[in-house]
Amino acid sequence: MIKQTHIELLNIDGELETLPADTYTVQQAVNLLGFGWFHVKLSLFVGLCWMADSMEMTILSIIGPTTQCEWNISTYQKAFMTTIVFLGMIISPSFWTQLSDRYGRKSALTFCGVLLVLYSFLSSVAPTFTWLIILRALVGFSIGCIPQSVTLYAEFLPSKHKGKCVILMDCFWALGACFEIALALAIYPNFGWRWLLGFSTAPLLLFTSLTPWITESARFHTINGNYDKAVRVLEQIAKDNNRQMLIGRLTSDYEANPPHQLKTLFKPELRKTTLILWFLWMSCAFCYYGLVLISAEVFLSDKGKATPSQNCSSVNTKDFMDLMWITFSEFPGIFLTIAVIKRHGKKKTMTLQFIIFSICMSILSLSER
Numbered sequence: 001m002i003k004q005t006h007i008e009l010l011n012i013d014g015e016l017e018t019l020p021a022d023t024y025t026v027q028q029a030v031n032l033l034g035f036g037w038f039h040v041k042l043s044l045f046v047g048l049c050w051m052a053d054s055m056e057m058t059i060l061s062i063i064g065p066t067t068q069c070e071w072n073i074s075t076y077q078k079a080f081m082t083t084i085v086f087l088g089m090i091i092s093p094s095f096w097t098q099l100s101d102r103y104g105r106k107s108a109l110t111f112c113g114v115l116l117v118l119y120s121f122l123s124s125v126a127p128t129f130t131w132l133i134i135l136r137a138l139v140g141f142s143i144g145c146i147p148q149s150v151t152l153y154a155e156f157l158p159s160k161h162k163g164k165c166v167i168l169m170d171c172f173w174a175l176g177a178c179f180e181i182a183l184a185l186a187i188y189p190n191f192g193w194r195w196l197l198g199f200s201t202a203p204l205l206l207f208t209s210l211t212p213w214i215t216e217s218a219r220f221h222t223i224n225g226n227y228d229k230a231v232r233v234l235e236q237i238a239k240d241n242n243r244q245m246l247i248g249r250l251t252s253d254y255e256a257n258p259p260h261q262l263k264t265l266f267k268p269e270l271r272k273t274t275l276i277l278w279f280l281w282m283s284c285a286f287c288y289y290g291l292v293l294i295s296a297e298v299f300l301s302d303k304g305k306a307t308p309s310q311n312c313s314s315v316n317t318k319d320f321m322d323l324m325w326i327t328f329s330e331f332p333g334i335f336l337t338i339a340v341i342k343r344h345g346k347k348k349t350m351t352l353q354f355i356i357f358s359i360c361m362s363i364l365s366l367s368e369r
Contacts, residue, residue: 023251026218029234031158035165036241042156043165045214047172048207049109049149052116054176055200056143057289060085061296061323062184065315066193071129082293084133088140096145105152106216112145113208117201124197155217156237167338174330176203177292181324185317222252280350287357295326 060082068078100108119138126132150166157165180200187196218237221230227250238245265274296319340349 023249024246025251026155026222026230026234027159029246029250030156030218030237031160032246033158033234033237033241033243035158035161036237036243038237038240039156039161039165041240042153042214043169045207045210046149046153046169047175048203048210049146050169050172051176051179051203052207053143053146054173055180055203056085056116056120056139057292058177058180058327059184059197059200061293062180062188062315063193063197065296066188067129067132070193073129077129081129081133081136084137085140085143086289088137088142089144092141092144093147096148100145100148100151104216104220105148105155106211106214108145108148109152109214110208110211112142112148113204113211115142117204117208120201120204121198124194152214152217155219156215163341164338167334167341170334171331174327174334177327177330178324179203181320181327184315185320185324188315188320189317222250227252283354287361291361295323 064078064081067073067081068075096108096112099111116139119135119142123132123135123139126135150169153169154162154166183199184196187199215233215236216229218230218233221227221233231250234250235245237243264270296315337349337353340352344352
């Protein structure tokens with residue numbers, strides 16, 4: 001008699017996957033359960049996170065010129081109001097990572113959502129510029145938790161769909177920017193920046209109210225030894241995706257993929273890749289956020305909008321519409337990126353996009369409106 005040690009199953013994509021006959025890991029289960037209704041709901045939840053993050057970034061380019069006029073602050077003070085948000089984002093990720101690793105991604109995101117709603121709303125009633133700076137710094141600190149939503153999302157995704165689904169999350173980022181500008185068109189001209197800040201917490205409120213119904217990561221449960229909870233999570237995925245639950249004993253892939261310290265990235269075999277990827281990410285952030293923040297300044301530099309006595313500029317409806325068109329252009333860019341990556345790979349796509357960006361920015365810097 002020959003004992004069966006492995007089984008072969010077809011996953012949701014019709015691909016053959018070999019599993020031990022009596023055990024399986026979280027990732028193996030996720031791969032076999034495929035992408036379905038569970039992931040659609042999770043995508044919407046994570047999308048709300050990205051929308052909220054995008055709105056907080058977009059609003060910086062709107063409230064900067066406005067507060068400069070209202071409080072007669074200097075250009076350096078206006079720039080510092082933006083800088084302090086990014087400083088908060090720089091110092092907070094380590095805190096949020098440790099919190100999510102200890103208490104779970106869901107708990108960390110819930111706490112983050114509550115803080116973001118609180119600090120964003122308080123920013124709308126800040127009595128002085130100093131208080132606004134403090135509150136925006138706390139907003140930046142809270143935003144540092146948003147990447148944990150991607151960690152939660154990726155831990156539920158089948159391996160085949162991870163890259164494509166994470167890139168598609170950029171659609172929610174662009175949607176958040178469009179929603180913020182639409183709010184500005186409806187609210188800012190008649191009610192001002194304070195009401196705009198208040199109403200901009202809407203996605204945050206929705207996100208926070210939905211967190212009790214979000215499922216904690218099955219991988220987080222297995223790492224902490226809660227296998228019964230992890231199995232219940234996988235059973236929920238199977239139910240939502242209309243798939244049959246695997247039969248066997250769930251084991252942890254923690255030993256196969258143990259956590260590493262930061263210094264691991266600087267081992268000889270990883271040092272070059274680490275430094276290059278850090279530089280590329282810094283370049284992407286510098287270019288993208290820089291473009292977002294200077295867009296309003298480019299429109300306001302048009303002659304006739306400056307008020308020399310106050311050293312400030314006013315934002316009108318045409319400026320908002322111009323910003324809206326710029327934001328809409330992100331959608332075809334996202335889908336084009338996915339198509340090019342599929343055909344030519346990530347490295348060539350990044351190289352091509354950096355070249356196109358450099359050419360366009362050079363033309364913009366030399367042109368006159």
